[in-house]
Amino acid sequence: MARTPVLQADRVDVVRDGRLLLDGVSLTVHPGEHWALLGPNGAGKTTLFGLLGAVSHPTRGTVQVLGHTLGRVDLQRLRGLVGHVNPRHPLKSALKVSDVVLTGLTGSIERAPRWSPTPDQMALADKLIATLGLSERADARWPVLSQGERGRALIARALMPDPGLLLLDEPATGLDLPGREQLVESLDTLQRTRPELASVIVTHHLEELPSGTTHAALLRAGRVLSSGPVDDVLTSRTVSDCFDHPLALTRTAQGRWHAETLRSRAA
Structure with a gap:
């Protein structure tokens, strides 16, 4: 078929x-x-x-x-x-990698106000961060990431909604x-x-x-x-x-x- x-x-x-x-x-x-x-x-x-x-x-x-x-x-x-990965992601604030990835669920650039991820959503974010080789950088903030680390974080973000x-x-x-x-x-x-x-x-x-x-x-x-x-x-x-x-x-x-x-x- x-x-x-x-x-x-x-x-x-x-x-x-x-x-x-x-x-x-x-x-x-x-x-x-x-x-x-x-x-x-x-x-x-x-x-x-x-x-x-x-x-x-x-x-x-x-x-x-x-x-x-x-x-x-x-x-x-x-x-x-x-899942759209744009290397020119317009984030201005100093979000952690884990927070950047979670914004893939809300479709927002910043963390959505008054929104908290569920334990399952947090576990999915951790899994994608690990898949993209960023586990040791999960708490690193956006301004200090290399361009390559940002790119991999954005791929994980794009995959959050499956x-x-x-x-x-x-x-x-x-x-x-x-x-x-x-x-x-x-x-x-x-x-x-x-x-x-x-x-x-x-x-x-x-x-x-x-x-x-x-x-x-x-x-x-x-x-x-x-x-x-x-x-x-x-x-x-x-x-x-x-x-x-x-x-x-x-x-x-x-x-x-x-x-x-x-x-x-x-x-």
Whole structure:
């Protein structure tokens, strides 16, 4: 029996201020799939991500998120069902990691006034903090966290409502090399421990993709150049075409990707 898609975009156009930002984009994500969304600046990644995260509506075509069709459902309510990780989280106060994670239940940036978590909710927060490798930092406050620690805390926060879909918008932004690797390792752990969770990660860099990435879509000028199983899509030829630059892709024995400029034999 076919599984119900977590995300489904069908021939989607997006027009803003007379500009065609997405042109006939189709994408289907099933439970347990982990998609990478790649493309050069201006390819339409952010616009598509806004649709997948129930932030905006398409101009033409249909988008279904967790079984709900955009235009027929309250977007604010639907957004509460999606785990959205924004590395530019606008927290201003000095909350502890555990408190930041708990705000995932209230959908707020700060701790909601007159709200207290139940013992089960506290236990879930502790479990997610441990899964993301932050147990020793659970009482550390936001201003003293590294960028990588903040990113992992925000993933734990996004998972508190037990979403079926996790959206990661350039989660490695601003991370140094150890921070990036800790983040990627945490994402791989999630993919192993939550087999029904689907995810979509937007990135410019192949090196930031977890080894558990199952599918990929390449966007250029608002169109999908290629999409499907990751080993079919992430090839030297397709990625070179997408970024309009000759690239040689390799994949390590551990399942990670690397890209470098393809040197001509004459050189």
